Each structure stands twice: as structure tokens, then as C-alpha cells.
Amino acid sequence: MKSVRTKLIASILICSLFTSVLIGVIAISNSVRTAGKDAMTMMQLTGQKKTEEINSTIQKIEQSVDTLSEVAMSNFDYDSFRQSKDYADTYTETVQQAVLDFANHTNGAVTAYLRYNPDYSNPTSGVFAQRQSVDSELQCLTPTDFSMYDESDVEHVGWYYLPVQAKKAIWMSPYMNENINIYMISYVVPLFAEDGTSIGIVGMDIDFSQITDLVDETKVYQSGYAFLTDASAAVMYHKNADEGTKLSDLDSSLSKSADFIGDDGNQGKTMDYSYKNVNKKFAFYNLDNGMKLVLTAPVSEIYSEAYGLAKMIILAMIVAFILSAVIGIVMGTGLTKPIRQLTSVIEQTAALDFRPTEAGAKLRKQKDEIGDMATKIHDMRKKLRAMMENLQQTQQVLETNTGNLNQLMKQNSAYAEDNSAATQELAAGMEETSANAAHIVENVGIMRESSDNIQRLAEDGEKNSGQIQERAGEMERISTESRHKTDQMYAVMKQKTDAAVEQAKSVQKINALTDNIKQISSQTNLLALNANIEAARAGEAGRGFAVVASEIGDLATQTLDTVSTIDEIVGEVNSSVSNMTECLTTIMEFLEQTVLGDYEHFAQVGEQYHADADTFQQIMQQTKEAVDALEQHIGEISSTVSEINSMVEQSTDGISGIAEKSGSTQNLVTEGYDKLQECTQSVNVIRDFVAQFHLD
Template identity: 30%
Template sequence: MIKLLSSKLPFRNAGKTGPEKQKKSILASIFSFFSKRLVVRIITLIVSVVLVGNIILLSYVVGTMRAGKLDEEIRITESLANEKARSIEIFIENVTGYTKYFQQMMIIQRISRILQRSEVRTILERNLDSSPEHIFGMYVLGEAKAADEIDVSFVNSDLGDSKGRIRLHVIKHYNRLGNINPYLLDPDHPTNADDTEAYSHIKQTIKPYITSPYVVEEGDKQYTVIAYSMPITTNGTDFHGIVGTEMYADHFSSLVKEATQEIGMSGLVMDNGEILSYGSDTGYEGRNISSYLSKDLMAAYQEAKEKGSTVSKLSYADKKLYCFSPVTIPGTDIRWIFWSEIPIDGIMNEVNTFTSIVILISIATLLIVLIVASLLVSRQIRPIKVLTGHIERFANADFTSSIPANLRKRKDEIGKLASSTEKMQQSVSEIIRNVRVQADEVAEAVATVRNYINNLHLSIETISANTQQLSAALTDTNGSAENMNKAVSDLTQVVDTIRSNAEKGNISSMEIRNRAQEVFNKVRLSSSENQKMQEATKKRLEEAIREADSIHQITLLLDNIMAVASQTNLLSLNAAIEAARAGKAGAGFSVVAEEIRKLATQSRNSASQIQDISNLVLLSVTHLSESANDLLRYFETNVKESFKLLDQTGEQYNRDAALYQEMSLKLASTAETLSNAITALKDTLMKVVSATNDGAQGAAVIAEEASRILAGSENVLTKAITADESAARLKDAVSMFVIPE
């Protein structure tokens, strides 16, 4: 298929045309290749449907698996993130235990005054010495008279600031041997001032508070710490100072580093949005979370912070899964956020592997479908190609080929189509065979009529010639009668002349009688032959017309063909509707239905052409029938009457000739009574002249009628020639069809 397609593409002329024309030519060649090959279109449709189905199935399976994998990873990540957030909360809660202890101690001290300031310092140092390594310091920062009533005694001392207020702040100090020696900071140290973050906030809110990381400087050393502080109050509204515990900020970095190793890149954000720690080696830098996360991720961060529950968010731009878990600071409404980042590529490795396998399976399935579809469609299209070849031969007027028996024996639509095509071929062949026979018979009948008309034409010409001779003879008889009249006038002078004229009259009368008898016999014979010819012609014409009526059977058969074609067209339309309902799956069947509809249309057009030819034959037969009927009526009304008149005139003329002969004999035998008979002879001669004139007039009438009959016979002969030509055209039209013998 690829080789055939490449042979049709105009690569040889690519250098002679522009790129645009070459592209259009290639597209036109590809379109022509597909439009002329039904098998390729059907296979392409099937493969396209399978391909689309595979794509949809693959998308669904991969999407479902991807979603399931993501949901599973989200659940796992959220669980781990929650676990780490809870561990941070527990860590802070352990630290708050020391602060709560100091709070209760100072509340009791505020009420009962049982401890000295030095004892409070000792308690702080002992607790710090025994505290875990992540605790940096502990402090009690009181207002005036928060610890005792003698603030004045401690002004600018180790146990009091410049105002004498208790300002005890003990931190860890490691000696050279690595042992802890609690170290008391100067009461006026910046971390002990009233304007520190923790002191000012708690004084305003009377609520526990955890600070942002801050730096504690002591000598040449700096420590970054976070403090958890609680107010010193007796009734919940009065403020007497704060107590607190300081933690190394780096310890939170170790917790985040541990989470990064277990979960993935992780971070811890404080309530103000500052990143406390991120990843394995990034500590507190004062960087805000808004400079790191996008707007969508910031929305998820805020949601987790506000709801107090874990929120996960996929970022396809970063190709990461973000999980935000709140860390609630005990005793406060402050929430830190612990978040982790999981690369999607790592999550999707299993999904991608499965997708690759499914794609390979889909490609293999597509190739198998392509091969199977090619075999099945080629097998189904092959009978249609065979039927198409037969129908094309039928369209070219060749009905000699036969539909293979294996196609007609099929039980499906192709078998029905093959059987219908076979029946159509047989019906049309039988119609054409009958038309040929009828055309030959019509041609034979037309030839016979033409011969009869030619003979009639010759007979009428003979009658016309005889009529002219009869007219000449009557003219001679009229002259003879006038001579006889003159002779009778001179009878008194020359009797011999009278006798001689009588003998001549006798001879002339014999000739006249013989001629009259001859004319009479010829007229009778012509009348009899005309009657026989008329009856024979009428009989043959009636038989030819009856036989020509069989052409009407062609019209009935053609109506059946038209009905079959219409039914086939209707079936193809129904098939196209069902294919349209089926959508893409039925598009191949829609193409087959369209081809069947075209074949039905071609069959109907061929039947219409045959019907036109049949109508032409019927029209010719009708014209022939009308012409023959006109001829028969003409014979019946004109020629027959003319012969009857000729017959009567001949009979009268024969009687007159006999009388003339009898008179001549009497004249010869009774010459002595000539004078008495002159008068009678004159009367007789006058009658002869009158009869001769009547005979001449009758001969003229007969000649005129014969001329009209001759003109009518020429008209009939012309129509017979036209009918012969119509029959020849009918035979030529029928000869175009090739049918089996």
C-alpha cells in the first residue's frame, strides 16, 4: 500500500513547483488514493476507531492509576507529615513543661513569698543543668515586686536590674572539659529588656507565646534560640512578668533534616511566615515563605493554617506534591506549618512503566487489528468488486456474463444483491430477446406491407392506363357515330355507301363490344384482386398489431425493474440512516450503502433508457397501425366505389355495343327498308352518341379516381417506408445489447 501511494505522489515535479503547490499536489494525490479505494477507507476507519478506543482506554487506565497512585502517595505523605508535625508539637510541649513549672513556682511565690531570689536562681540553674541538650536557657523576668517586696535591695545586682526587678536569665555554658556550667546573664542584658518580643506580646495579651529566632550574645559567642514564654499572673488578668525556656533553633533544623531524609524535602514555617528551617542544610535565614511558594501553594498554606488540618497540593509547574501540616503551639492559638515536597516523577515511575507497557500492548493490538481488518474487509469487499464489475458490464449493454454461484448462494445482503442482480440480468435479457423478435416481426410485416403497397401502386397505374385507353376508344366511337350520322344523312344519295358503312358499323360494334367486355372483365378482376389484397393486408396488419402489443410486456418488466431499483435505493437509504445512528462505527457500512444506492440509480437509469426505446417502438407501431387503417379505409371508401362504378359502366357499355351490333345487322339485311329505318337509325345514333359521351365522362371520372388512388397509394408507400425505417432504428437500438444466446 505504501509503495502504491508513493508511486502516485508527484515527487519528480517537486523541483519545478513551489512548496505550496507541491504540498497541495501531495494532499490531492493522497485524497484521490483514499477516495478510489473502499478497502483502504474501511480499514482506515476500523483502525481509527480501535486507535481512538485504545487512546480512551489508555487515558482512563493511566488516569485512574495515576490518580490512585497520587491519592495513595498523598495519604502516605500526609500521614508522615502529620507524624512529623506531631513530633514537633510533642518536642515543644516537653519544653513547655519547664515553663509551666516555673510559672506555677512564681505564682506561688507571688502569693506566699516563700523563696529567696537566690533560691529562684538555684532552681533555674538546677533545672537547666538537668534539661535536655536542645534547651539553651531558662529565665524569670518579673515586674516590680513580682518575686518579693525588697526590689530596692537588688538594684543593679546579679539578681535585679537597675530598677531592682527580678531578672534571672540562666543559659548553658560549656567549660573546656565539655561540662555544663549554668551561666547567669546580666539582668540588663538586651534579652531581658521589657521591649523584647516575648515580654511585650505577653504583657499585652496575657497569653503564652513562642518567639521567632533571636540571637543571644555572650562574650564572643552568639546563639540563635527560640523562647517559649508564659505570663506570671494570679487571676488571669494581672501581669507580673514572664517565665520561659529557650531552645536552640538548630534543633528544629535537625528535626527538618530528619524529615527530609524520611519523606523528602521538608521545611518548617513559623506563624509570621518566616522559614525556620528548610531541607538538610538550610537553617533560619529570615526568609519568608511567600518568596518561595506560588500563589496556589500559598493558598494551600493559608488553608492548612486556618483550618488546622493537613492540606495537599499538586504543582505541575514544579512537578512536585506539596503537603502542609499545622503544628499547634501548646497553650496558644499560634500555628506553625510543617511542609514537605515530593517530586511527582518519583511518584509516577511505576505509573510511567505501566503506561509504557500498555502503550506497547496497544500498538501490538493495533497491528493485529490492522492485519485482521485488512483480511476481513478484503474478503468482504471482493464479492462487491465482482458484482460491481458485472453491473458495469450491464451498464455497457453486455448481459452475457453470469454472476458466480457462490455469491448467489450467500445468505447475507451480498447474496441478496447477487441474486437480485442475476434476476435483473435474466429479466432484461429476456426483454431484449423479445424486443428483438418483435422488431424482426415488425420489420417483416412492414416489408410485406411495403410489397403489397408497391403491387397496389402498379395495379392502380395499370387501371389508370386502361382508363385512358377506354377514354380514347370512346372518343373514337363518338367520331364514328358522327360519321354514321353523316352517312345516314347522305343515305339517299349513296345506298352503297350506307351498306358499306353498315358493314363498317357492324365491325366497329364487334370491336366495341369486345373492348367493352375486356374492360368489364379487367374491372371485375381488379375489383376481386383488390378485395383479396385488402382482406389479406388487413389480416396481416391486425396480426402485426396484436404481436406488437407484446412490447407492452417490456414496459411491465421495466416497471418491475424500476420498482426493484427504487426498493434498493430505499434499502440503501435505510442502511445509511442506521449507519449514521451508529456513528463512527457505522461509517464503513454507510459507504457501502452509498455504493449500493449508486448502483440502484444506474440500474434505474438503464431501465429508463430501455423504456424510452420501448416507447419509441410502440409509437412506431402506432403510426404504422394508423397508416394501415387509413389505407384500408381509403380502399373501403374510394377504391371499392370506383371499381363498382367501373363495373356498372362496363356492363352498360357492353349492352350498348350489343345493341349497336344488332342494329348494324338489321341495317345490312334490310337495306330495302333503309328509308324507313333512317329515322330509327338517327335515334339510335343519337343514343350511341349520348352513351359514348356518358362513357367518356365515366372514363374521365375513373381516371380522376385512379389518380387520387395513385396519390393515396404513394402516401401509404411513404408511410410504409417511414415504418420500415422505424423498424430498422428499433433493430439498431436493440442490437446494442449483448445477451446470451
């Protein structure tokens, strides 16, 4: 059977492990989720910040071109433009410097141009200023000749017709200017008259590095980066992929990237994919030029902080579990030590050892339920010890009384045997006397003939009467002494028996004390039940306490079992005391009703027998005195002999009755002796029972 300490420590360890794992899982889950959110937030902030920077650059370019378009059209005469193709060339001279100024003040502007609708102007009319390198000055060059290209030739004149057809300012796709070897992107604003007629366009070609440098500066975690795509997820700028490459062509996990990027509602959200066997996430942000700024980073780097935090939480969880285990062992040992000591006291009580213990004294000083229980058990042991001391004293008194009674019964038995032997001898003498009397009657004739024989017979009768008188006196003396001793023995036995029976009644107090113990055990069980209910309400935090409460309930049950055992033993003691009381009562009734009466009768018979012996002696004396006058008084002798014969017969009957009474007395004495032996056995049982208790 596992100890309470083991169960309590195991419960604490299990609760600690469960709590640590639960808290660890929750902490790891929350930390990973929070760190993931933080990582996504940081990624979003990076994207938003970089988007703002790029859009700021784009907006500056757009603002510059838009302002240039307004300046260019501020003094434009539409009617003159429609009436003469030369008007465009004339007007160009007035705005050419403005175009150059705006281009010089626009970062990254490589080319600036103002072109007119070829339907109302010459094919090469307008302004076209270009740098030969990024650092060189703008130079005015001959504009592209529209007459050389068809409107559908997007490659050469798409920069003009696409914005006009769109009827709004647009950003053209980046392209490589082979003439100056610069990768550029164009922003073009179409110009319209109030009636909607196309006048021309104003635009600038911007060094694409103005945007790509900002993209390259974007750092997402350790190895993450940014790139540009269009709305269809085609690469506009990527350090590892060519322009125009579809993201779906890079890896099968990007098959849905076009749908994802094409939905503006997904802006700022992430999509998982794999590239070169590395799990990654990307998020996109819309740029003002219609491109998508895409940020990508490995998942391991995004969640690196979360993984590190998870490792720290796991380490902290292990440390917390170890500390909880140490604390649990210390607490379990400390909490169960009083219970083990209390169990030791209860086991000592169950072993009928009521000697005081140091552990019990320490437990009673505790100001908790253990201290209360130890106090109650101490009170119980104290009362049981007092009862057993009383029972031990009662057993000693009973043992002494039964020993004395045994000696008296032995003496009484010896006296009864002597009386029986004496009555038997007396009966034999009376039978002999009766036979002699009959012989005298039968031979009365011979007595008349021989006075000598009569004289001899008279002398023999006188001698016999003397013996009878002695025996009668002895019988009377023995009966008187026996009656006196029996009276004394009866008085002593009655006094001691009454005292022993009264003292034996103290055993009944044990029943009341065991009832009190049962009530205490019931209250303890109720307390354990309440503790279990409170522990159940406390949930997981109350399981250790619940185990302790269950063990206290088990201790109460053991106490109840011990009390039941004591009840059984006390029942045996009560039975033994009851048998002893019955035996003593039987003996006292026998002494009072039978033995005293018989000895009274013995005394009366002895007195009568003594009187008869005196009478017989007187008759023998008279017979001797009348021997000389035998002849004269032969008739009287015959009559006297008849009377003697009748008296002898009566004496014989009386003596036979005395013999029977003596035999009955002997039987009753034997029966009383047997009852005394039963009482002695009961006293031995009590002595053995008391010997089981250790009081000192």
C-alpha cells in the same frame, strides 16, 4: 465526481482521525489531570509522612519536657518558695538528677534546665546541664545570672521571659550556640502556681539536626527537596538560603508566599513559582513547633509521568489512526465493491445492454440490501429483455407484412395503370365510333347512293365490333383477376394486420413494468431516507453508514432516471406503433371501401361492355346482310344508325366514367402506397430502436 469508495474511506479516515484526536485529547487531559492529581497526592503523602515523622520527634521532646515539668513540680512547696529564696536551691538538689535523667533519655537534648522566678530565688538558682558536644555527657554548670540582664534582653534571657509572658509552652527560634558550636532549638514550659504566680521554667535545647536531618532526608521526585520556614515565610532552614531570608526575596514569583503560607487553610495545596528560571511548585505543612515544612519540586518532574503517559497516548493514537486508516481502506473497498458492481450493471442497463453478467449473479447471492437490490434489478432486466424480444419479433412480423403489402401495392398500381390505359384506348375507340356514326347519319343520303360504300363501312363496323368485343373481354378478364387478387390481398393483409396490431399491444406492458421500477426506486429512496435517519441517531459512529445510505439513494435516483429514459423511448415506440396501426387501418379501409368496390364496378362495366359489343357485332352482321336490301331498308338503316349513335354516346359516357374511376383508383393506390411507405418508416424506427438493445 468522487466515488463512493473514496467518500467512504475519507469518512472513515476523518471519523478515525477525529475519534483518535478526541480520545487522545480526552485521554491526555484526563491522564495529565489524573497524573497531576497523583503527583500532588504523592507530594502530599510525602509531606504528610515527613510531617508526621518530624512531629513525632517534636512530640517526643515536648512529652519529655512536659513530663519533666510535672515531676519537677510534684513536691514543690509554693509557700516555702515565696517565703525564702533559699528554698529554690534546696529543692533543686532533689530534682537535679531527674532533670539529668530526662535529658539523657531525650534524643538530641544538648541542654536541660530548670530555672526559677528571680523574684523569689537567687539569680543563679536552678539546674543547668549541658553537653560540650553531641556525644559527650551532660555536665551541670552554673546557670545564667539573671541579675546581669534586663528582662527585655531577648538575646540572653528571652528563653526565660518569653514563655513566662506567653503563659504557655513555646518553641524558640533556632540559634547557634557559639560556646559549643551547635545549632539548637529550644522547647520551654513555664511553671505557674495555682494562683497564677510564675514559679519558673523547665526546658531543653535540642540539636536542630534532629529535625533538619529529617528534612534533608525528604526527597521529592528527582531533584525536589524540603525546607523549613516560620509562619511569615522566613527561612528557618534551607540548603540554599540563609536563615531569616524571606521567600519573597528569592524571586518575584514568591511575592505572595507569605500570605499563602500564613493561611493554614492552604496546607497541602500547591503554589507555582519560578526559581533560577525553573518552574516549580511548593506545598507546606504545619509542624507542632510552629514551623512550616515546605516541599518543593520542578513542575517538569511533577508531571514527568503525565508527560510520559501523554507521549505514549499520542503514539498509541497515531498507531490507532494508522490501523483505523488501513482497516478503513479495507472496509471501504469491501463495502463499495458491490456498489461499484451494481452501478456497472445499472450503467449496462442504461446502455440498453441486457446481457447477463457474472457480477450480477454474485451480487444476487448476497444476503443484504445490495443482494435484494441486485435481485430486483435482475428481475427488471429479465422482464425488459422478454419484452424487447417480443417487440423484436413483432417488428420482424411487421417488416415482413409491410414488404408483402408493398409488393401487392406495386402490383395493384401496375394493374390500375393498365386499366387506365385500356379505358383510355376504349374511350378513344368509342369517340371514333361516335364520329363514324355521326358521319353515317350525316351522309345517309350518300349511303343510299353508294351501297359499296355502305358495304365497306359495314365491314369496317364488323371489324371494329370484333376489336371492341375483344377489348371488352380483356377488360372483363383483367377486372375479374384484379378483383380476385385484391380479395386475396385484402384477406391476407387483414389477417396479418390484425395479428401485428395485437402483437404490438405488448409494448403497452412496458408501461406497467416501468411503473413497478419506479415503485422500487421510491422504496429504495425511502430505505435510504430511513438509513440516513438511523445514521443521524447514531451520531458520529453512523456517518460512514450515512454516506453509504446516501449513495444507495443516488443509485435509486439514477435507476429512476434510467426508467424515465425508457419511458420516453417506449413512448416513441407507442407513437410509432399507433401510426403504423393507423396506416394499416387506413389501407384496409381503402381496400375494403374503395378498391374492392371499384373492381366490382369494373367487372359490371366489363360485362355490360361485352354485352354491348356482342350487340354491336350482331348489328354489324345484320347491316352486312342487309346491304343487298339497302334501298328497301334505308329507313331501317337510318333508324338503326340513330340508335347506334345513341348507344355509342352512352358507351362513351360509361367508358369516360370508367376512365375517371380508373384514375381515382390510381390516385388511391398511390396514396395507399405513400401510407405504406410511412408504415415502412415506422417499422424502420422500431427496428432501429430494437437494435439498440443487446439481448444475447
